Amino acid sequence: MIEQLLQQLIERTESRYFGKYRGYVTNVSDPLNLGRIQCVVPRLMGDVATGWAMPCTPYAGPDQGLFVVPDVGAGVWVEFEGGDLSQPIWSGMWWGQPALSDLGQPDSTARVAPDVSEVPKHDYPPQSAVPGVRMLKSATGHYIVLDDRPESARVEIHDRQGNRVILSAEGLDRLISNERTVNEGNRSAEVDGDDRLEVGGAQEESVDGSHTRDVGGDVSLHVTGSLTEKVDVAGYSRVVGGTGLKETVGGPREDRIQGSHTRTVSGASQETAVGGFGVTSGGNVNLAAGKAVKVAATMPDLPGPSLNAISIDALMGNVSINTMLGMCQVGGLSAVSPMVLGDGLAIHFTMLAQILKAVNPMTVAAYGPLLDVWASMTPMLDWSYFGFVKRLPVG
Known part of the structure:
Protein backbone atom coordinates (compact mmCIF):
# COMPACT_ATOMS: atom_id res chain seq x y z
CA MET A 1 0.00 0.00 0.00
CA GLU A 118 19.81 46.91 -18.79
CA VAL A 119 18.53 48.77 -15.75
CA PRO A 120 16.53 51.80 -17.03
CA LYS A 121 18.19 55.20 -16.95
CA HIS A 122 16.77 58.69 -16.46
CA ASP A 123 18.20 61.86 -17.99
CA TYR A 124 18.27 64.51 -15.24
CA PRO A 125 20.90 63.71 -14.14
CA PRO A 126 21.71 60.96 -16.68
CA GLN A 127 22.18 57.84 -14.59
CA SER A 128 20.68 54.45 -13.93
CA ALA A 129 18.07 53.97 -11.26
CA VAL A 130 19.59 53.19 -7.86
CA PRO A 131 18.15 52.21 -4.47
CA GLY A 132 15.89 55.01 -3.31
CA VAL A 133 14.69 55.68 -6.85
CA ARG A 134 11.56 54.00 -8.21
CA MET A 135 11.23 54.15 -11.95
CA LEU A 136 8.87 52.98 -14.68
CA LYS A 137 10.23 53.37 -18.20
CA SER A 138 8.94 52.22 -21.59
CA ALA A 139 11.01 50.93 -24.47
CA THR A 140 10.67 54.18 -26.43
CA GLY A 141 11.82 56.44 -23.59
CA HIS A 142 8.72 57.50 -21.65
CA TYR A 143 9.26 57.19 -17.92
CA ILE A 144 8.07 58.09 -14.43
CA VAL A 145 10.60 58.63 -11.63
CA LEU A 146 9.87 58.56 -7.89
CA ASP A 147 13.06 59.78 -6.22
CA ASP A 148 13.06 59.44 -2.42
CA ARG A 149 16.68 60.46 -1.87
CA PRO A 150 16.91 63.52 0.44
CA GLU A 151 19.29 65.45 -1.80
CA SER A 152 17.20 65.06 -4.97
CA ALA A 153 13.68 64.11 -3.87
CA ARG A 154 11.24 64.62 -6.73
CA VAL A 155 8.50 63.14 -8.87
CA GLU A 156 9.18 63.36 -12.59
CA ILE A 157 7.09 62.49 -15.63
CA HIS A 158 9.10 62.47 -18.84
CA ASP A 159 8.31 61.65 -22.48
CA ARG A 160 10.60 60.59 -25.29
CA GLN A 161 10.60 64.11 -26.81
CA GLY A 162 12.12 65.64 -23.69
CA ASN A 163 8.93 67.20 -22.33
CA ARG A 164 8.76 66.73 -18.58
CA VAL A 165 6.93 67.72 -15.44
CA ILE A 166 8.91 67.83 -12.19
CA LEU A 167 7.53 68.17 -8.68
CA SER A 168 10.20 68.90 -6.08
CA ALA A 169 10.86 70.97 -2.98
CA GLU A 170 11.28 74.01 -5.25
CA GLY A 171 7.74 73.62 -6.60
CA LEU A 172 6.39 72.55 -9.98
CA ASP A 173 8.50 72.78 -13.14
CA ARG A 174 7.05 72.13 -16.57
CA LEU A 175 9.52 71.95 -19.44
CA ILE A 176 7.51 71.34 -22.58
CA SER A 177 7.74 72.20 -26.27
CA ASN A 178 4.02 72.93 -26.74
CA GLU A 179 1.11 73.09 -24.31
CA ARG A 180 -2.64 73.01 -24.81
CA THR A 181 -5.15 72.99 -21.96
CA VAL A 182 -8.86 72.29 -22.46
CA ASN A 183 -10.95 72.97 -19.37
CA GLU A 184 -14.56 71.89 -19.84
CA GLY A 185 -15.65 73.42 -16.52
CA ASN A 186 -14.69 76.36 -14.36
CA ARG A 187 -11.11 77.24 -13.47
CA SER A 188 -9.73 79.09 -10.49
CA ALA A 189 -6.11 80.01 -9.83
CA GLU A 190 -4.72 81.60 -6.67
CA VAL A 191 -1.17 82.91 -6.28
CA ASP A 192 -0.14 83.92 -2.76
CA GLY A 193 3.14 85.47 -3.92
CA ASP A 194 4.34 87.19 -7.08
CA ASP A 195 3.31 86.02 -10.54
CA ARG A 196 5.52 86.45 -13.60
CA LEU A 197 4.77 85.46 -17.18
CA GLU A 198 7.28 85.67 -20.02
CA VAL A 199 6.14 85.00 -23.59
CA GLY A 200 8.79 84.81 -26.28
CA GLY A 201 6.33 85.15 -29.18
CA ALA A 202 2.83 86.47 -29.78
CA GLN A 203 0.07 86.09 -27.19
CA GLU A 204 -3.67 86.07 -27.79
CA GLU A 205 -6.46 86.07 -25.20
CA SER A 206 -10.14 85.60 -26.07
CA VAL A 207 -12.98 86.03 -23.54
CA ASP A 208 -16.54 85.30 -24.72
CA GLY A 209 -18.16 86.84 -21.64
CA SER A 210 -17.42 89.86 -19.51
CA HIS A 211 -13.92 90.62 -18.25
CA THR A 212 -13.16 92.25 -14.91
CA ARG A 213 -9.73 93.15 -13.60
CA ASP A 214 -9.23 94.59 -10.12
CA VAL A 215 -5.78 95.95 -9.26
CA GLY A 216 -5.04 97.07 -5.72
CA GLY A 217 -1.84 98.92 -6.63
CA ASP A 218 -0.33 100.72 -9.60
CA VAL A 219 -0.68 99.59 -13.22
CA SER A 220 2.13 100.05 -15.74
CA LEU A 221 1.77 99.26 -19.45
CA HIS A 222 4.79 99.56 -21.73
CA VAL A 223 4.28 99.02 -25.46
CA THR A 224 7.24 99.26 -27.83
CA GLY A 225 5.02 99.03 -30.92
CA SER A 226 1.53 100.30 -31.71
CA LEU A 227 -1.46 100.20 -29.34
CA THR A 228 -5.00 99.71 -30.65
CA GLU A 229 -8.18 99.85 -28.58
CA LYS A 230 -11.68 99.30 -29.95
CA VAL A 231 -15.18 99.31 -28.45
CA ASP A 232 -17.85 98.15 -30.92
CA VAL A 233 -20.87 99.33 -28.92
CA ALA A 234 -19.78 102.99 -28.85
CA GLY A 235 -17.97 102.93 -32.19
CA TYR A 236 -14.83 103.94 -30.31
CA SER A 237 -11.30 103.25 -31.43
CA ARG A 238 -7.92 104.54 -30.38
CA VAL A 239 -4.68 103.86 -32.21
CA VAL A 240 -1.33 104.93 -30.83
CA GLY A 241 1.54 104.40 -33.23
CA GLY A 242 4.60 105.93 -34.76
CA THR A 243 2.55 108.69 -36.43
CA GLY A 244 0.88 109.77 -33.19
CA LEU A 245 -2.57 109.24 -31.66
CA LYS A 246 -5.81 108.78 -33.57
CA GLU A 247 -9.06 108.58 -31.61
CA THR A 248 -12.51 107.98 -33.10
CA VAL A 249 -15.82 108.23 -31.21
CA GLY A 250 -18.96 107.04 -33.00
CA GLY A 251 -21.42 108.73 -30.61
CA PRO A 252 -21.61 111.45 -27.95
CA ARG A 253 -18.67 112.02 -25.67
CA GLU A 254 -18.63 113.49 -22.19
CA ASP A 255 -15.54 114.17 -20.08
CA ARG A 256 -15.93 114.95 -16.38
CA ILE A 257 -12.89 116.24 -14.49
CA GLN A 258 -13.21 116.93 -10.78
CA GLY A 259 -9.92 118.82 -10.48
CA SER A 260 -7.87 121.08 -12.69
CA HIS A 261 -7.04 120.25 -16.30
CA THR A 262 -3.90 121.28 -18.14
CA ARG A 263 -3.15 120.45 -21.75
CA THR A 264 0.12 121.38 -23.43
CA VAL A 265 0.55 121.10 -27.20
CA SER A 266 4.05 121.49 -28.62
CA GLY A 267 2.79 122.02 -32.18
CA ALA A 268 -0.35 123.46 -33.74
CA SER A 269 -3.79 122.62 -32.34
CA GLN A 270 -7.07 122.72 -34.23
CA GLU A 271 -10.62 121.85 -33.21
CA THR A 272 -13.44 121.58 -35.76
CA ALA A 273 -17.12 121.25 -34.85
CA VAL A 274 -19.73 120.53 -37.53
CA GLY A 275 -22.42 121.84 -35.19
CA GLY A 276 -22.19 124.43 -32.46
CA PHE A 277 -19.19 125.03 -30.25
CA GLY A 278 -19.42 126.45 -26.74
CA VAL A 279 -17.09 127.22 -23.86
CA THR A 280 -18.64 127.85 -20.44
CA SER A 281 -16.64 128.77 -17.37
CA GLY A 282 -17.64 129.57 -13.81
CA GLY A 283 -14.59 131.81 -13.53
CA ASN A 284 -12.44 133.84 -15.88
CA VAL A 285 -11.68 132.79 -19.45
CA ASN A 286 -8.31 133.83 -20.83
CA LEU A 287 -7.43 133.59 -24.51
CA ALA A 288 -3.86 134.61 -25.33
CA ALA A 289 -1.73 134.12 -28.41
CA GLY A 290 1.88 134.79 -29.27
CA LYS A 291 0.68 136.14 -32.62
CA ALA A 292 -2.72 137.17 -33.98
CA VAL A 293 -6.10 136.07 -32.61
CA LYS A 294 -8.81 135.82 -35.24
CA VAL A 295 -12.56 135.44 -34.69
CA ALA A 296 -14.55 135.01 -37.89
CA ALA A 297 -18.17 134.19 -38.67
CA THR A 298 -19.68 133.22 -42.02
CA MET A 299 -23.24 134.36 -41.46
CA PRO A 300 -25.72 135.47 -38.75
CA ASP A 301 -27.48 133.02 -36.47
CA LEU A 302 -30.59 132.33 -38.59
CA PRO A 303 -33.31 131.99 -37.57
CA GLY A 304 -32.49 133.82 -34.40
CA PRO A 305 -33.34 136.79 -32.24
CA SER A 306 -30.84 139.03 -34.03
CA LEU A 307 -28.80 139.35 -37.17
CA ASN A 308 -25.53 139.39 -35.23
CA ALA A 309 -22.83 137.17 -36.61
CA ILE A 310 -20.42 137.98 -33.78
CA SER A 311 -21.65 139.22 -30.39
CA ILE A 312 -19.73 140.31 -27.31
CA ASP A 313 -22.11 140.75 -24.38
CA ALA A 314 -21.54 141.51 -20.73
CA LEU A 315 -24.13 141.24 -17.99
CA MET A 316 -22.51 144.08 -16.14
CA GLY A 317 -19.30 146.10 -16.29
CA ASN A 318 -17.33 147.54 -19.17
CA VAL A 319 -16.38 145.94 -22.45
CA SER A 320 -12.84 146.96 -23.40
CA ILE A 321 -11.11 146.41 -26.73
CA ASN A 322 -7.69 148.07 -26.78
CA THR A 323 -4.41 147.96 -28.63
CA MET A 324 -1.16 149.08 -27.09
CA LEU A 325 0.44 149.96 -30.40
CA GLY A 326 -1.48 150.33 -33.63
CA MET A 327 -5.05 151.08 -34.65
CA CYS A 328 -8.26 149.47 -33.47
CA GLN A 329 -10.68 148.91 -36.37
CA VAL A 330 -14.34 147.97 -36.11
CA GLY A 331 -16.35 148.11 -39.29
CA GLY A 332 -17.46 146.55 -42.52
CA LEU A 333 -19.03 147.26 -45.89
CA SER A 334 -22.34 148.13 -44.22
CA ALA A 335 -21.13 149.52 -40.84
CA VAL A 336 -23.53 152.53 -40.66
CA SER A 337 -24.71 152.27 -37.08
CA PRO A 338 -25.38 155.78 -35.60
CA MET A 339 -23.80 154.64 -32.35
CA VAL A 340 -20.61 153.77 -34.17
CA LEU A 341 -20.56 157.07 -36.08
CA GLY A 342 -21.39 159.11 -33.00
CA ASP A 343 -18.69 157.40 -31.02
CA GLY A 344 -16.20 158.17 -33.74
CA LEU A 345 -17.15 161.88 -33.93
CA ALA A 346 -17.02 162.33 -30.16
CA ILE A 347 -13.58 160.79 -29.95
CA HIS A 348 -12.28 162.92 -32.78
CA PHE A 349 -13.57 166.18 -31.27
CA THR A 350 -12.22 165.36 -27.82
CA MET A 351 -8.79 164.44 -29.13
CA LEU A 352 -8.52 167.66 -31.14
CA ALA A 353 -9.51 169.85 -28.21
CA GLN A 354 -6.95 168.21 -25.94
CA ILE A 355 -4.18 168.59 -28.51
CA LEU A 356 -4.87 172.27 -29.12
CA LYS A 357 -5.01 173.11 -25.45
CA ALA A 358 -1.76 171.34 -24.73
CA VAL A 359 0.22 172.68 -27.66
CA ASN A 360 -0.73 176.37 -27.66
CA PRO A 361 -3.43 177.90 -25.48
CA MET A 362 -3.23 181.02 -27.64
CA THR A 363 -4.97 179.17 -30.50
CA VAL A 364 -8.29 179.25 -28.74
CA ALA A 365 -9.40 181.98 -31.15
CA ALA A 366 -9.00 179.51 -34.01
CA TYR A 367 -10.83 176.75 -32.13
CA GLY A 368 -14.09 177.13 -33.94
CA PRO A 369 -12.84 177.06 -37.58
CA LEU A 370 -10.56 174.08 -36.97
CA LEU A 371 -13.27 172.11 -35.27
CA ASP A 372 -15.55 172.82 -38.19
CA VAL A 373 -12.97 171.53 -40.62
CA TRP A 374 -12.44 168.37 -38.55
CA ALA A 375 -16.17 167.80 -38.27
CA SER A 376 -16.56 168.12 -42.01
CA MET A 377 -13.84 165.46 -42.55
CA THR A 378 -15.16 162.96 -40.03
CA PRO A 379 -18.30 161.89 -41.93
CA MET A 380 -16.23 161.25 -45.01
CA LEU A 381 -13.93 159.02 -43.01
CA ASP A 382 -16.81 157.24 -41.31
CA TRP A 383 -18.75 156.79 -44.57
CA SER A 384 -15.72 155.78 -46.60
CA TYR A 385 -15.81 152.82 -49.01
CA PHE A 386 -14.43 150.49 -46.34
CA GLY A 387 -16.69 151.95 -43.66
CA PHE A 388 -13.99 152.07 -40.95
CA VAL A 389 -14.46 154.09 -37.79
CA LYS A 390 -10.91 155.07 -37.04
CA ARG A 391 -9.51 155.75 -33.61
CA LEU A 392 -6.09 156.81 -32.49
CA PRO A 393 -4.44 154.65 -29.80
CA VAL A 394 -5.20 157.19 -27.06
CA GLY A 395 -8.91 157.01 -27.82
Missing part, protein backbone atom coordinates in the same frame (compact mmCIF):
# COMPACT_ATOMS: atom_id res chain seq x y z
CA ILE A 2 2.71 2.46 1.01
CA GLU A 3 4.90 1.40 -1.89
CA GLN A 4 2.09 2.16 -4.36
CA LEU A 5 1.59 5.64 -2.94
CA LEU A 6 5.33 6.36 -3.17
CA GLN A 7 5.39 5.15 -6.76
CA GLN A 8 2.46 7.40 -7.71
CA LEU A 9 4.12 10.35 -6.01
CA ILE A 10 7.36 9.76 -7.86
CA GLU A 11 5.57 9.49 -11.20
CA ARG A 12 3.55 12.63 -10.51
CA THR A 13 6.62 14.59 -9.44
CA GLU A 14 8.70 13.51 -12.40
CA SER A 15 6.11 14.83 -14.86
CA ARG A 16 5.68 18.19 -13.08
CA TYR A 17 7.92 21.28 -13.19
CA PHE A 18 7.82 23.61 -10.24
CA GLY A 19 9.74 26.83 -9.58
CA LYS A 20 10.86 29.66 -11.85
CA TYR A 21 12.75 29.27 -15.11
CA ARG A 22 14.51 31.86 -17.23
CA GLY A 23 12.79 32.54 -20.52
CA TYR A 24 12.79 34.97 -23.45
CA VAL A 25 9.78 36.55 -25.09
CA THR A 26 9.18 35.46 -28.70
CA ASN A 27 5.60 36.59 -29.40
CA VAL A 28 3.31 39.20 -27.80
CA SER A 29 0.46 39.26 -30.37
CA ASP A 30 -2.12 37.71 -28.09
CA PRO A 31 -5.35 37.13 -30.09
CA LEU A 32 -7.39 37.48 -26.87
CA ASN A 33 -5.51 40.62 -25.78
CA LEU A 34 -5.11 39.33 -22.23
CA GLY A 35 -1.44 40.26 -21.86
CA ARG A 36 -0.31 36.72 -22.68
CA ILE A 37 3.05 35.99 -24.29
CA GLN A 38 4.89 33.11 -25.88
CA CYS A 39 8.47 32.47 -24.85
CA VAL A 40 11.29 29.97 -24.98
CA VAL A 41 12.67 28.30 -21.86
CA PRO A 42 16.07 26.95 -22.92
CA ARG A 43 16.60 24.80 -19.82
CA LEU A 44 13.39 22.84 -20.35
CA MET A 45 12.40 23.10 -23.99
CA GLY A 46 15.41 24.38 -25.90
CA ASP A 47 14.32 26.80 -28.63
CA VAL A 48 10.73 25.51 -28.77
CA ALA A 49 8.23 28.18 -27.73
CA THR A 50 5.72 27.57 -25.00
CA GLY A 51 2.00 27.97 -25.35
CA TRP A 52 0.34 31.26 -24.43
CA ALA A 53 1.61 32.13 -20.95
CA MET A 54 -0.85 33.97 -18.70
CA PRO A 55 0.48 37.03 -16.86
CA CYS A 56 0.83 36.95 -13.08
CA THR A 57 -0.13 40.61 -12.66
CA PRO A 58 -0.24 42.31 -9.25
CA TYR A 59 -3.57 43.94 -9.99
CA ALA A 60 -6.47 42.86 -12.23
CA GLY A 61 -10.25 42.99 -12.42
CA PRO A 62 -13.14 43.89 -14.73
CA ASP A 63 -12.02 46.97 -16.68
CA GLN A 64 -9.22 47.67 -14.22
CA GLY A 65 -5.73 46.58 -13.27
CA LEU A 66 -2.12 46.92 -14.36
CA PHE A 67 -1.59 45.97 -18.01
CA VAL A 68 2.07 45.68 -19.02
CA VAL A 69 3.33 43.51 -21.88
CA PRO A 70 7.10 43.04 -22.38
CA ASP A 71 8.81 43.43 -25.74
CA VAL A 72 10.03 40.54 -27.85
CA GLY A 73 13.48 39.46 -26.67
CA ALA A 74 13.00 40.59 -23.08
CA GLY A 75 13.90 38.20 -20.27
CA VAL A 76 10.97 36.80 -18.27
CA TRP A 77 10.52 34.43 -15.36
CA VAL A 78 8.38 31.49 -16.41
CA GLU A 79 6.40 29.15 -14.15
CA PHE A 80 3.86 26.43 -14.81
CA GLU A 81 0.50 26.16 -13.11
CA GLY A 82 0.51 23.02 -11.00
CA GLY A 83 3.83 22.13 -12.62
CA ASP A 84 2.04 21.42 -15.91
CA LEU A 85 4.11 22.43 -18.96
CA SER A 86 0.92 23.01 -20.92
CA GLN A 87 -0.13 25.85 -18.60
CA PRO A 88 2.76 28.37 -18.56
CA ILE A 89 2.74 31.59 -16.53
CA TRP A 90 5.05 34.56 -16.88
CA SER A 91 5.39 35.93 -13.37
CA GLY A 92 8.01 38.62 -13.75
CA MET A 93 11.04 39.85 -15.62
CA TRP A 94 14.77 40.21 -15.18
CA TRP A 95 17.46 42.51 -16.59
CA GLY A 96 20.23 41.25 -18.79
CA GLN A 97 20.74 40.44 -22.47
CA PRO A 98 22.09 37.05 -23.54
CA ALA A 99 23.95 36.48 -26.77
CA LEU A 100 21.80 34.95 -29.49
CA SER A 101 24.13 31.97 -29.78
CA ASP A 102 23.45 31.08 -26.16
CA LEU A 103 19.71 30.59 -26.65
CA GLY A 104 18.79 26.97 -26.18
CA GLN A 105 21.74 26.16 -23.93
CA PRO A 106 20.89 25.25 -20.31
CA ASP A 107 21.58 28.04 -17.82
CA SER A 108 23.40 30.01 -20.49
CA THR A 109 22.11 33.36 -19.30
CA ALA A 110 23.46 32.80 -15.82
CA ARG A 111 26.92 32.16 -17.21
CA VAL A 112 27.10 34.49 -20.21
CA ALA A 113 25.55 37.84 -19.22
CA PRO A 114 26.73 41.11 -20.81
CA ASP A 115 28.59 43.68 -18.76
CA VAL A 116 26.25 46.51 -19.84
CA SER A 117 23.34 46.86 -17.45
